[in-house]
Amino acid sequence: MRPLTEQETQTLFAKLANYTGASLKNLIAPLDDSPNADRYVFRLVRDRVYYVRLSIANLASNVARENLLALGTCLGKFSKTGKFRLHITALPILAQHARYKVWVKSNGEMPFLYGGNIVKAHVGRWSEDCPEHQGVVVYSMNDTPLGFGVTARSTAEARRLDPTGIVCFRQADCGEYLRDEDTLFAG
């Protein structure tokens, strides 16, 4: 377990900033105003990045490397080429600070949760002025975050699209908790 290097931090933030707005800085802000206040930090265990309280991370340093399975919230993993891949476990953090959102109707929830892209017919609401290829967080109509994806068209273009046209490419969905159960938390 170790903190991230400058390059790694930059890659991670660049990925997170795809989905989130200016409020992302609250992610690393101290929890209170006291001088030795606890704060959240990022820790790398093997190739996975965890978002964890500093106090817990310090405690975890007592655990031997091979015995430490996970700590805090797993945000994703670094690939061998140095890119960062967000996991579905990062959804609560992304949903808190999301910049662009898509709400899918109830008839589109299941197709999305089974790993499908979002078609126009299933979209209930859109964030206005969303550009093309921009990260969006997908919600159900009752504001439950379901996953996240990347827009295929800008909002203006999507209006002209036919109902079967894809408007959002899936990146991760809550169905992965079941589908990728074996690899999501270890290995």
Next chain:
Amino acid sequence: MAPTRTVKNKHAANGSGIKNSKAARGPQSDGIVKPKKPGTKPTPTSVKQLTKKKKKKVYTEKELGIPQLNMITPVGVEKPKGKKKGKVFVDDPASMSTILAIVQAEKEGQIESKMIKARQLEEIREARRIEAEKKEEERKNKLEETKEGLRKKRKRPRTGDDTDAIVKEASVTGSKAKKPKKRVAFAE
């Protein structure tokens, strides 16, 4: 011819004549300058000579920083001098928030440029659509005009004057209109 040297006082050649004096102790010279022997070292006298003869510092290969093998070292293998070995971690909130601010500004710029581009494209598309609509309208109008013109043309022969003229013509020409039948008469 060798130049001759006159010696005024034969005994005066040995200095002042005082025993143990500096001049008396030195080697006796008979006035002829002999070439110096190659083995003998001249004693350094002036500052200039001193600096000239100073031994040059010999640098070892290590001091010069010359690579051990005369070849290009791969980027990963090369270790910068006087730098910390290993990774440099970023864990203090100040530097983290600096990186975050830089990344966010970059992303913001990207999104902004994307939006501007999309807006421009939308404008162009709109302009094109309007132009196409205009052209379509023009074409339709032209078609309508031609249709109307053709309709009028067709109607003209049926108009009052025209029909009258035809009738008149017909009535005037009437039976005359037909050419007189050729008759063949046989001689009786």
